[in-house]
Amino acid sequence: MGETSMPTGGTPIPMLVLASASPRRVDLLNQIGFAPDLVAPADIDETPLKDETPARHAERLAVEKARKVAIQHPGCFVLGADTVVACGNRILPKAEDPATAEKCLKLLSGRRHRVFGGVALVGPDGKPALRRVQSVVVFKRLDAREIDWYLASGEWHGKAGGYAIQGLAARFVREIIGSYSNIVGLPLFETTQLLVGRGVRLGA
Numbered sequence: 001m002g003e004t005s006m007p008t009g010g011t012p013i014p015m016l017v018l019a020s021a022s023p024r025r026v027d028l029l030n031q032i033g034f035a036p037d038l039v040a041p042a043d044i045d046e047t048p049l050k051d052e053t054p055a056r057h058a059e060r061l062a063v064e065k066a067r068k069v070a071i072q073h074p075g076c077f078v079l080g081a082d083t084v085v086a087c088g089n090r091i092l093p094k095a096e097d098p099a100t101a102e103k104c105l106k107l108l109s110g111r112r113h114r115v116f117g118g119v120a121l122v123g124p125d126g127k128p129a130l131r132r133v134q135s136v137v138v139f140k141r142l143d144a145r146e147i148d149w150y151l152a153s154g155e156w157h158g159k160a161g162g163y164a165i166q167g168l169a170a171r172f173v174r175e176i177i178g179s180y181s182n183i184v185g186l187p188l189f190e191t192t193q194l195l196v197g198r199g200v201r202l203g204a
């Protein structure tokens with residue numbers, strides 16, 4: 001279990017498992033040449049703890065996702081990630097209905113907010129390594145028509161903060177500071193550092 005291949009004369013390469021149900025994360029990981037051998041969603045409670053900061057929340061959930069899947073796949077490298085949209089110290093929800101998305105968009109309108117990404121890699125030894133990334137996003141002021149138009153698109157569904165920068169919401173983004181891929185769901189530079197740092201080979 002947990003071994004993907006045995007190169008001639010070498011040691012087995014542990015499998016790379018992505019602990020995610022997000023198709024975006026699979027695409028992002030593929031983009032940098034680390035095709036996961038397996039994708040396995042981690043079913044965890046994503047409720048913020050009392051007084052938990054957005055940054056800490058993203059880190060904790062990334063580790064919990066990776067750990068949960070690592071228990072089911074011992075001996076593998078397991079990558080987990082979490083994306084948190086924060087307005088000040090307030091953690092915005094993942095929008096599952098239009099009313100929630102509308103509240104988020106009204107809050108983000110005309111302001112700058114932060115997007116925190118946590119990425120955790122649990123190694124075959126069971127130990128997690130963690131990176132945290134922060135991006136800043138500045139939205140233009142949104143009028144009621146723009147908000148209604150965006151809500152009708154449905155693109156907000158399942159997205160932290162009620163928008164997806166990789167889609168129509170790009171029209172609202174005046175500026176970003178920091179990692180773009182972090183906002184979409186997986187900070188690719190830091191993910192590469194984690195994977196390479198733990199000895200996961202390209203295309204493992």
Ligand SMILES: Cc1cn([C@H]2C[C@H](O)[C@@H](COP(=O)(O)OP(=O)(O)OP(=O)(O)O)O2)c(=O)[nH]c1=O
Pocket residue numbers: 019020021022024025041042046065081082083084085094115158159160161163164165166183184185
């Ligand atoms: C802000 C923003 C978030 N998102 C997405 C990324 C994440 O999929 C989602 C935040 O929820 P997460 O809980 O980070 O991830 P998830 O539930 O979609 O998937 P997983 O199984 O890995 O836990 O919001 C975008 O796609 N674009 C954006 O611009």
